[in-house]
Amino acid sequence: MNRIFSGIQPTAKMHIGNYLGAVRHWVRLQDSFDAIFCVVDLHALTQPQDPAELRQATRELAATLMAAGINPERSILFAQSSVAAHSELAWLFSCVAPLGWLNRMTQFKEKAGKKREQAMLGLYSYPVLMAADILAYLATHVPVGEDQKQHLELTREIAGSFNHRYGVEMFPLPEPQILGSATRVMSLRDGSAKMSKSDASDYSRINMTDDADTIAQKFRKAKTDPEPLPSEPDGLEGRPEAANLVTIFAALSDISTADVLTRFGGAQFSTFKSELADLAASSLAPIAGELRRLLDDPDYVDGVLRDGAARARGIADPVIARTQEIMGIHRV
Numbered sequence: 001m002n003r004i005f006s007g008i009q010p011t012a013k014m015h016i017g018n019y020l021g022a023v024r025h026w027v028r029l030q031d032s033f034d035a036i037f038c039v040v041d042l043h044a045l046t047q048p049q050d051p052a053e054l055r056q057a058t059r060e061l062a063a064t065l066m067a068a069g070i071n072p073e074r075s076i077l078f079a080q081s082s083v084a085a086h087s088e089l090a091w092l093f094s095c096v097a098p099l100g101w102l103n104r105m106t107q108f109k110e111k112a113g114k115k116r117e118q119a120m121l122g123l124y125s126y127p128v129l130m131a132a133d134i135l136a137y138l139a140t141h142v143p144v145g146e147d148q149k150q151h152l153e154l155t156r157e158i159a160g161s162f163n164h165r166y167g168v169e170m171f172p173l174p175e176p177q178i179l180g181s182a183t184r185v186m187s188l189r190d191g192s193a194k195m196s197k198s199d200a201s202d203y204s205r206i207n208m209t210d211d212a213d214t215i216a217q218k219f220r221k222a223k224t225d226p227e228p229l230p231s232e233p234d235g236l237e238g239r240p241e242a243a244n245l246v247t248i249f250a251a252l253s254d255i256s257t258a259d260v261l262t263r264f265g266g267a268q269f270s271t272f273k274s275e276l277a278d279l280a281a282s283s284l285a286p287i288a289g290e291l292r293r294l295l296d297d298p299d300y301v302d303g304v305l306r307d308g309a310a311r312a313r314g315i316a317d318p319v320i321a322r323t324q325e326i327m328g329i330h331r332v
């Protein structure tokens, strides 16, 4: 069976952008793949973190993934730091990945900004750790957003050059599953910016834990334009805020934007927004409820993570052993 691996950073609470753009697809992929999902806390350390908050965010993100439908009996769910193989393989790969490859990474350039000399080594080598995450499980498919495509390309290069250098068929070249059908959810305040946990305004996003009143208020205040909704998708061109709300409605109800517009074409935003708020509240309520239940039982969540880590080690440890052997490490 093909194996998927994906990771998500525990850097803030999950919002519907993460859910509709990534996690909801992961939930579905569990049916057709042997799936491994990782809360990548070591990656989170590449940016300054409050230690207590990071610890809490790791457990909370794991609980959110479970509440959203990641089934820890069928799939493996664990925290990156609890499986040493990730760090070990990252080191081994850092000895076969040329600086030139890392220098091309646009995410590093964006995140380091002008203060390149002060940027941490970990931020620079972030993509090597990501390659280790994936290849420690010999994963064949990686569902990621468009923004991670370059990192995955690097993963393939590292896998290929390792195999070539040592004359082995050790690592597969994992295929990106760019979540093409996945929704790119934009900020509720600015239709040209991605909905993001780093936006200063909480009104820019719907968090997975927002209650019905908050959701209704956020959609009411969401930026739109004065025109009523068009009756065909073409009419959304040049109207990014309107397009975003229609996209969210379509994704939540699992229908096309054309179908949304057949129903709401000609309607005022006030009507549409209130229907959208009801839909979002009823879709998210079961997830938020389950999340609250899980957060009341932290031992259960930690137990799932512990069990996930043990199963993950069962796959990754032999891969590390083989890799070390190939590279000439004397194992006693």
Ligand code: AMP
Binding pocket: 008, 009, 017, 018, 019, 020, 021, 022, 023, 144, 145, 146, 147, 183, 184, 185, 186, 194, 195, 196
């Ligand atoms: P992040 O929390 O930014 O690391 O993102 C975690 C996952 O959610 C990644 O797969 C992203 O591609 C996805 N994601 C984040 N923000 C959005 C958004 N506004 N719309 C769609 N997908 C998103």
Ligand code: TRP
Binding pocket: 005, 006, 007, 008, 009, 040, 043, 129, 130, 133, 134, 142, 143, 144, 148, 151
């Ligand atoms: N870099 C990814 C992101 O920011 C998270 C990530 C870490 C990941 N390791 C991974 C994604 C391995 C897929 C596979 O979204």
